Amino acid sequence: MLLVLLAIILAMGGVMLLNKAYAPQYGLDLAGGTTVTLQPITPNGSAPTEESLDLAVNIIRDRVNGSGISDAEVAKSGDNIVISVPGVGQEEVVKLVGTTAELRFRQVMAIAPGSPQPPGELPTQAPTSAPSPSGTGQKSSQAPKPTGSAAPDSAATAEPGPSGSPAGRALSSALTNPSPGATPAGNNGNAGNNGNADNKPAGNADNKPAGNTADNQPAKAADPSAQPGGSTAPTANPSGGADPSAPPAAPEDPMANVDTTGIDPAVLKQFEALDCSKNKGEGAQDAPEKQYVACSDDGSAKYVLDKAAVTGSAIDTATAGVDQSTGEWLVQLSFKGQGPQQWSTVTTTAFNSQPPRNQVAMVLDGVVISAPTIQEPITGGRAQISGSFTDATANELANQLKFGALPLKFEIGSNEEVSSTLGADQLRGGLIAGAIGLFLVLIYSMLYYRGLGIVSVLSLVVATILTYQTVVLLGAFAGFRLSLPHIIGLIVSIGITADSFIVYFERIRDEMKEGRRSLRTAVEVAWTRARRTILIADAVMFIAAVVLFFLAVGGVAGFAFAMGLTTLIDLVVVFMFTKPFVALLAKRKFFAKGHKLSGLDSERMSESVVNPKTVPQEA
């Protein structure tokens, strides 16, 4: 046992060495951090409602404290929101948490290139205000003239795909049920538009040479994202990057090929007028019960979207992960409440629709972040989005989906690095005081338990080492940040750790008082009894920690985490150090014979032998 413990300590020390992590990460109150003011932007410049601000504060708090073990502060300040994140140089974090808006799922009704192309003028590059998703396609090369070669190729595009392009991921993705087997197109589908191509060969086939308007529609349907790059074809197209296969970017009126049935004329007007190269409409507040016009987040395509079918609040959770079979990054999400049903309805409708209406767009912050093709009706409230994700983009999308929806759009006002809230003097004082306290504890246990005091002192030392190592490693790997309450909590846990061996010692003494056992047997018998008490009592602490960790937010969760941690460490120390060590000592003459200074001397072990007068009378 002792050796195992030693191995654990050394192993953790080794990991610390390897990672060059020697000191814990400190929290806001100890290390200072970055304070950023976010200013809300409302469409009409009016002041945001209190309600939406409160909601935003809560969402932002959830986001920055996403891991549950760090503690950022989020507060309202007038109409602004002030975020303080521990650690300097955390602007990125703040930017990330403050920049997304309400998420909604809407069925796509129509798609067109992001920027209007004057009729007749060859769109050498007009449609691509954004980087082409295709690795190969050079903008200039995407001549508008379609060639025959384009058609067959586009069907074949599945493999090469534009997967290299991060910009492509938002647009080029496929939505499927999560079950691996159920995603026939999923694998190729990940390559975005290509997946689409696979799925709807028919649609693609239309992609045919036709540069002409009528045919464009299906081509677009095949994939909006392809738009800018002059569509999918060029990517794979062996016939050369020069292949002018970009039929969708037809020179004519982009609206000509759009199926307008069911689209509100007013919305259609907006759609025609929308130029994504000028204004992508970020931060717009889309009314869920109305049709909506939006740009893709790279501005390459614009969409007419149906009424919101599902809102972000119906998302239960979203996670990024890797597909076991393909090694592709993907995002899985599940719905709650009305979500599964709404989701099932919209995916079924979409699945049964002609392209481009077989896509469901996710609108965040007024912008389409992803518009995957529906590969099959998705019932059961779970779905997975595949596409050319990288680990970063998958995680980003998952976070956007999970934490959904800020009711407001923000811009960063001021940004300051601040020192700790506590002041170095307080921290120093706290540590000095803690050290003094520990010292008193050591003196007391040496006085009271004499020889056994060594055990308690060493147990505390071992507990301290383990705690320090754990905190450092958690700081390095899980972003755990130590703040003053944690430190105090750890100091208090001295009491809990000490209690474990006090319980044990008292049991040993009980056994010895019986006078029927040798020290060695007493140590063992006492242990079985003490062990039960310790386990039950520690379980209480652990329940407290677990409940608070999962139910509370921010600082409380971090604290609960520290509490659970010390409880576990306590168990480790008692089982792997205190008990074996006492057993070891019991073999030594000094203790076994009950030396005066051993703490197990006969005076203490037997009752009242020496001085009958001290028999308690006070009852």
Add this chain to the structure above:
Amino acid sequence: MSGIARRLYRGEVNVDFVGRKKLWYSLSAVLLVISIAGLVFNGLNLGVEFKGGSVFSFKAPSASIEDVRGTFLDADAHQVIVQTTQNGWRVTTESLPPDTVTAVQKTVAQTYGLPQDQVNLQVIGGSWGGQVANQAIIGLIVFMLAIILYLTLAFEWKMALAAVVALLHDLVITAGVYAWSGFEVTPATLLGFLTILGYSLYDAVVVFDMIKEVTAKLGTTSKMTYTEAANNALNHTLIRSLNTTLVAILPVAAILFIGTTLFGAGTLKDLSLALFVGMIVGTYSSLCVATPLLVTLKEREPRYQRIAHRLAATGGGTASAGKKAVRQPVAAGASNGTANSNGAAGAVPRGEKPKKK
């Protein structure tokens, strides 16, 4: 070493905790009433994290943290948190009324030779507002339920009930201390409360575990009432309770002492006071509230009532009960603990002596 110290050292103590339950109950009742009155009339002095506050920012390159803090305290601002930023100072105080704000700005401007309009003011809301506090309360309620469930399974529901009542008792009294002392309630304080919660339960669980062990042996022919047995168990764990509390409280006391004397106000003091009070109350309540309460509940059970009746009828039963009990290993240390017969209790251990060694 003599007297009480010696007895404590040797683990020979005998306090009739359970028998004096009326005393404890009335003591607790008084404390609770005082605490609740404090909460109602005085209220808690919530910190800026809850209520929001005023944030002043200005430049004063030559000042030190202590200077700045002193300046603000002189200007009658409370709950001062001083931070440095890249280009100056950021000082958070409690929410100040407009004229105090002006006064503070004036004082700061004068002290550091700045134009008054370069002492900027920003009003911020509480970062620990509604949601965080609500979540904490939900967490607390779920925790209580979980604990009741756990203790019911590990022990029995009466013990669970007694433990949770004692827990609430501790929380209210600790909160009362804050209300009356006017110490600031910060997030750190709340976390202190949560620590107490775990600590208080921990203590009660250890005591109950022993009670369970001792009372498990009570049968129809036993010579001890539940009350006596429980009291035995209490005395038996008394040394442990005191030692544990002492060990836990020493560091906290050190922090409290240093926090109060050296720094006047601050997180250190706020947090350590909660812990200090909570730990003392927690130990007290597991001995003097939880256990008597448990005994009151248990003595209503027919089987323990029968024992009590029988022993009451035989009169001197308690004394002999002590002797019998002594032979039971667990009760040994507390053999003196027979409830209300002092003389007899004194005799017991001596009776036991020959058996030793």
